Amino acid sequence: MTTTAPDTTARPAPAGGGTAAPVRLATPGGILTLAPAVPDAPTVELLHAWLTHPRSAWWGMLDADADRVRRDLEELAASPYAGARLARLDGVPIGLVETYDPARVLLAGRYAHREGDAGMHLLLAPARTPVPGTSAALMAGVLRLLLDREGARRVVVEPDARNEAVHRLNARAGFTVHGPLELPGKTALLATCTRAQFEASELGPAARLLPDPPPAGEPAHLGRHPMRAAHRHLCCKALAEFAHERLLHPAPLGGDAWEVATADGRVRYRFRARRTALEHWVIDEGSLRRTVDGAAAEPDAQELVAELAPALGIPPALLGTYLEEIASTLASAAYKLVHRTRPAHALARAGFQEVEAAMTEGHPGFVANNGRIGLGVTEHDRWSPEAARPVELVWLAARRPLSRLDTVAGLDEADLVEAELDPAVRARFRARLEGLGLDPADYRWLPVHPHQWEHRVTVTFAPDLARRDLVLLGTSGDAHLAQQSIRTFFNATRPERHYVKTALAVQNMGFLRGLSPRYMRDTPAVNDWVAATVAADPVLAASRFTVLREVAAAGYTGDAYHRAAAAGHGEEGPHTRMLAALWRESPVPRLGPGERPATLASLLHVDAAGGSVAAEHVRASGLASAAWVRRLLDAYLAPVARCLLAHDLVFMPHGENVVLVLEGHVPSRVIMKDIGEEVAVVSDRPLPAGIERIRHVVDAPTAALSVHTDVFDGVLRHLAGILEDQGLLPAPRFWAQAGACLRALLEQDPATAQRYPLLAPRFRHSCLNRLQLRNTLQMVDLADQASSLQYAGELDNPVAGPAGGGPDGAGA
Structure with a gap:
């Protein structure tokens, strides 16, 4: 940078001086x-x-x-x-x-x-x-x-x-x-x-x-440049992930050049890319070129979807919905380019919630990954995780006979309320009910997302408010921060207090983000059983693998929608999932000296300049790249595989569901969350009464997809591509570490080693985008997720073979 020479002669400051106006x-x-x-x-x-x-x-x-x-x-x-x-x-x-x-x-x-x-x-x-x-x-x-x-x-x-x-x-x-x-x-x-x-x-x-400033209220992020960048990035992601799922078949042009063309040949996308294990495509985003009838054209993610819709298999009736999710994903990406500018090297040293707010990708595999249909531009700036604005949750009182609360063993309602609300707040809520001539003992309290209160409770449940079956209590005063799931909140005022997950009538990634009181009634019991199972396993205990329990679930069921469903006049649908909440343990009280948390998803974050959070951790750790990767795999891959091998227990262990605990910059252990909706038992092993809903019996190769698809394909292929792209570790050596990790786990307990084919030469290619493209309104049936899976042949297992670097052991 320019340095100045001493001089005492007065001259006007040139453009860019420290006092110059923008x-x-x-x-x-x-x-x-x-x-x-x-x-x-x-x-x-x-x-x-x-x-x-x-x-x-x-x-x-x-x-x-x-x-x-x-x-x-x-x-x-x-x-x-x-x-x-x-x-x-x-x-x-x-x-x-x-x-x-x-x-x-x-x-x-x-x-x-x-x-x-x-x-x-x-x-x-x-x-x-x-x-x-x-x-x-x-x-x-x-x-x-x-x-x-x-x-x-x-x-x-x-x-x-x-x-x-x-x-x-x-x-x-x-x-x-x-x-x-x-x-x-x-x-x-x-x-x-x-x-x-x-x-x-x-x-x-x-x-x-x-000369003039922009009009008041103009969204800062909806300008030409951020949207062009968002389009180009999402086009590259779409081409990479659709090719990965074999919906598209790029044609080689020689060297590292590839082309995807429409069936009539009018539209062509050319780019440079390399392919690594699991048919993972790493596209050089600066190389992307689009032509229409031979003329250069600007890449446009919505146009790409429309142009390639026949190959993608989107039902015509749902194409508009998917294009809207693409548009919303673009708007979110543009917002982050303007407002989330912290570089990766700073994020690798930042606090838990700073990193949470800085994530830009939504989901590494899904193309339409930040739909949030139902949030306006002002609401996005208020409620989205990337806005990083403190939120005070709205609290309602619901009549006890018309609501339910379920808790883990040893926790009652009074203990929950006392832990989550200060004495002055509890007194204020009781006074509010008494002032209306109501007996506080007749009501239980539940938190509501402010957007849900404004747009749903006051309209969809207006009769219930008028009857005083529901009563507005106010806010608790605690500041909460939205997590990447958008409807889950971290308590920033009192970090030791629970996460709060709320219902939110916003469409995102193929789902309206509601919560079912009926479905959640078993959630605390499921969490108790999973936590006890994990705690009793000596291998898991040695790895310090734990879960964050969802300790309580509450919901309102006294509305006309529940009554109609109960009477057989309708089905439980979105309207029966609009007033519910659950409380999940915070990881903060579980941290020891020198430990700090980060989501596993943060390892996949790449900033606008191409900097990688994972690469920064590796460089700052003092470990060789392969050794750092092995520490991560021992903390993450090994426990997930152990739960399957020893207990027939599978999670949804993608990046947002895993809290990574770091010592310095080195992964030391993980904490799993989002248990109630995501966990499953894949065999007919005995289960306690009341949690049978988590049983989903499948054959051994399908059960092994909980590692092959959810860990290998859903997380590790992206991380392997990033570390190779950063020049830190070639992908074959990454997968050699994964193979060595699994083999070490199998050697610990030979009795369980052969129960599931984790080292099979190939496994079925289960595809996420195919799910969303097939039905953009609801990707899967939560009650039977296995039956919803969409496959595209098989993938070579990158940990198969004697050295774990591929079927022939390459890369060891």
Whole structure:
């Protein structure tokens, strides 16, 4: 970064000085905003990630620490001769602009200076999903600012002579090259651009100053640039996952180039990609090109789905619903590009809920993974996990005969309420009922999502409120943070208190996110049995594997919808799942000294610049990459497999259902959650009375899919691809570690080793997107999930063979 030379002569601060006001410019790529780069923590984090990225090597700061970045920013902010601005395109951070007086800084006495010269450096942020035209928009906007607003007569640049990309960009903007110039640390190529040269250039007409602020209420994230980036990323994900599920069959073009075309050949998608184990596609997102009738066209995720709908098998009547989920997923992705900008290296060191709010992918496998149909733009900014805004839950009182509460053994209603609500809140709730002439003893209390109160309870249950079968009590005062499931909340005021999961009438990933009081009545008993089973297993105890129990479930059943279903006049449907909640243990009280929690999903997070949280943990751990992976697998894969082998017990162990406990940056153990709805017993083994609903008997190969599909395909193939992409561990060596982990587990207990074919050469390819594409309204029957599975042939097992690196043992 530019440093300044001492000088006592007063001169005007150049553009980008620390006190300069933000400037907005219209460009073909979107609205460019240039604002002072203040040396606060978020800005330093972001710039540090950019400057130390391999693509920023020309800046010579690959080894810089955050303190150096901060010092440089502070020096620029204080300098009368230089300054720095952070550039955002439609709200997305895209680069850093440094401006300086070349008569005083860097070039003093080294070139033929003219009065009115302004020096400039541009740093285009590294991007996981590059959007064409971004660098041109930045260049055009900055030149327009300097020449029109800041009064420069000529702009001077001195990039490294070897930096061909910036030379091409300079030429497009009208710069004249004057020749090589020796500067400290580099041979530069001096170039200048006057107003006349800029106006006559390709980029001259491409930017103009905007005097007016945006209209009040305009969503910051629904601009051209973030949506273009979101489309490109989701198109790449769709092509990768649909090819993985064999819905699409990319044609090789030679080398690492591939093509997907519509049946009539009119639309073509070309990209570079590599395939790893489990037919996992890693697409270079910057390589994606779409053509329509031979002409270049912008990638569009909705158009991709519509164009490929016949191959995807979406029922025509449900195509609109799926396209709406795609649109909502795009809107969510655009929001995160604007508002969730913390880089991976910072997230690897951040707190539990900071990381939870920063997740951007929704689900690694599903394409339409952030539907949330039913939330408006203001509500998304209020209730979504990425908004990271504290939420106070609404509490209702429900008449006891018209509601139910079920708890784990040893917990009664009074204990639950006392633990979750402060004495003053309990007194206020009782006073509210007494003030209405009601006896508090006649009611039980349950929390409700504020959106549900506003949009459902006050409308769908209006008669129940009028009868005082339901009574609004108010809020508890505790601040809660929405989790990635959107309807589950972490108590930020009192982290030791339980998670609260609420019903929410929002469509997301093939489900209306309700909760059934009838279905949940057995949930505490199921959790008691699972927790006891896990605790009694010596192998699981040695790995310190535990579960977070769902200790209580409450629901209202006194409405007309339940009465009609009970009388046989209708079926239990969405209306009977709108007023219920459950309480799940928090992981915070279970943490020991030096331990910190993170969701397993965070290991799959890749930031906008391509930085990986998992890679940052590996680098900071002090372990070799293979050793770090083995520690993770011993903590995660081994216990999940043990539960199947020894107890016929399967979970849904995807990334959001697993709390990873780290010691420093090293995985030490995991805690499983979301037990009641997701757990199953796959044999006819004896079960306690009252929890028979979790029995789903299947054959051994199907049961083994709880590891093959849910762990290997659902989590590990993505992590293996990320670590290989980061240059840390080739995928065959990753899978060799997984094979070694399973073999070590099987050797511990030979009596259970052959019960399920975990090391079989192949297993059935169970597909997630096929489920959603088949029925976008309800993917699976929760009462019989196995019967809903969709298959696409078989996959080679990457841990089969003598060395666990594939059927032939390769990669060991």
